[in-house]
Amino acid sequence: MGGKVTCTLGEVKNRGDFIIYWGGNPAECHPRHFTKYALMPKSKFLPNGRKDRTVVLVDIRPTKSAKAADIFLQVRPGKDFELITILRAMIKDQKISAEAVAETGVTLEQCTDLVARMKKAKFGCVFFGMGLSMTRGKHMNSAALLTLAAEMNAFTKFVAMPMRGHGNVTGADVVMRWQTGYPFGITFNRGYPRYNPGEFSTVDVLVRGDADAAFIIGADPGATMPQPAIDHLARIPTIVLDPHITHTSKLSRVHITTAVAGISAPGTAYRMDEIPLPLKPALKSPYPTDEEVVRRIKESIAKKPFWMPDGAQMIAAQV
Amino acid sequence: MEIGTSTDLVMARIQLQWCRMQSKKFILNPMRTAKQGSQINVGKYGDEYQKIVTTLEISAADMESLGVANGDSVRVSTEFGEAIFQCTEAKVPDGLLFIPYGPPTCQLMGGDTDGTGMPTSKGWEVEVERIETAE
Numbered sequence: 001m002g003g004k005v006t007c008t009l010g011e012v013k014n015r016g017d018f019i020i021y022w023g024g025n026p027a028e029c030h031p032r033h034f035t036k037y038a039l040m041p042k043s044k045f046l047p048n049g050r051k052d053r054t055v056v057l058v059d060i061r062p063t064k065s066a067k068a069a070d071i072f073l074q075v076r077p078g079k080d081f082e083l084i085t086i087l088r089a090m091i092k093d094q095k096i097s098a099e100a101v102a103e104t105g106v107t108l109e110q111c112t113d114l115v116a117r118m119k120k121a122k123f124g125c126v127f128f129g130m131g132l133s134m135t136r137g138k139h140m141n142s143a144a145l146l147t148l149a150a151e152m153n154a155f156t157k158f159v160a161m162p163m164r165g166h167g168n169v170t171g172a173d174v175v176m177r178w179q180t181g182y183p184f185g186i187t188f189n190r191g192y193p194r195y196n197p198g199e200f201s202t203v204d205v206l207v208r209g210d211a212d213a214a215f216i217i218g219a220d221p222g223a224t225m226p227q228p229a230i231d232h233l234a235r236i237p238t239i240v241l242d243p244h245i246t247h248t249s250k251l252s253r254v255h256i257t258t259a260v261a262g263i264s265a266p267g268t269a270y271r272m273d274e275i276p277l278p279l280k281p282a283l284k285s286p287y288p289t290d291e292e293v294v295r296r297i298k299e300s301i302a303k304k305p306f307w308m309p310d311g312a313q314m315i316a317a318q319v
Numbered sequence: 320m321e322i323g324t325s326t327d328l329v330m331a332r333i334q335l336q337w338c339r340m341q342s343k344k345f346i347l348n349p350m351r352t353a354k355q356g357s358q359i360n361v362g363k364y365g366d367e368y369q370k371i372v373t374t375l376e377i378s379a380a381d382m383e384s385l386g387v388a389n390g391d392s393v394r395v396s397t398e399f400g401e402a403i404f405q406c407t408e409a410k411v412p413d414g415l416l417f418i419p420y421g422p423p424t425c426q427l428m429g430g431d432t433d434g435t436g437m438p439t440s441k442g443w444e445v446e447v448e449r450i451e452t453a454e
Contacts, residue, residue, distance in 0.1 A: 025351070061417070062410070130440070130441065134440040136439060139435055184436070198433070201432065202436075206430075207430035207431070223363060225438070228399075228430035
């Protein structure tokens, strides 16, 4: 798990008596998270379900999830890193300046109470969302929270887990990781994988205009990426595999309709705790699966003559 | 004809200046909602999805300071682009705006990832101005 202090959702369900949601709104975005894993289920070590758990929500506004939480801490926008750093200092009994705490929008009493509860917990779990990972600071915010969870293990069992979204994003990361050693932002242009977020990550490659073709499977960057990246996708030949007509389909040269994974196509999806789950399709689809389309494209490419001139050297691919 | 055109230009400039005086700075947080999530699977070209991604949640006090009512259109602009949204009053902190992610928010997003691979997708400083409707 790459040094991440984490666990499976089964452990959260059976043992997690102290749950923190940070920068996420599961009531809207992960509606089954409360009932299946983190809040409601009666389990082996938490026989009374919700009554055995304490739930804290940290966010910049009281969302629908705040109603499900016992404690709501309203942090000022962009002050998550500061608040996490203060908590990291407080668990080690370091001195904290009142001004630093006041800047985060949370009071010293609230912080003291949170730290006491965290230390008292038998099994704590922090779930963090896009409010932490997509605001200013980005991966540094996530890293600070993961470090807080790791450091809490000097006092009690504590873990952290990102609230992954959109179907099988975890699967994409996990498969890339065991195939190449890296989760995303990978280039194969030298014949072996190289990793550098900010250089080889999709948005950067598109915004700089480095890519001269795009092949998109089951994603809609045309409705999610920054406009300069979308503009470049419209300039280059873009091929989309998607069950629906999306904004990316509209700007692409080719759209191939495929069967919906999990409904009419089999496969494997990874849950947010990186547990692979087999998908059993309930319906039949007239459309081919993504796998079938990719395989047929690969076969067609293999029939074409080798694209490099005679005598050119190429490093053998490692994957 | 020329005089008429230049007068129109002057009037337009005065109106633009007036509009800019009316514009206010906010922090915009694009977000996700359950309705948006289900509409993604229904179809992104449906009226309902379009309505969701062009709805801006704003506090009552901020609505009053901008002089807008529920359903009024506002122009939201960043240094990268601008888009038009319909206001709806919500229990959100003053100074903060919330819009479900979609093509209109993409227009406001810059392409620079600060070397992280992830563009800043929340916490943008934006300017908001009321759009005058034709009487």
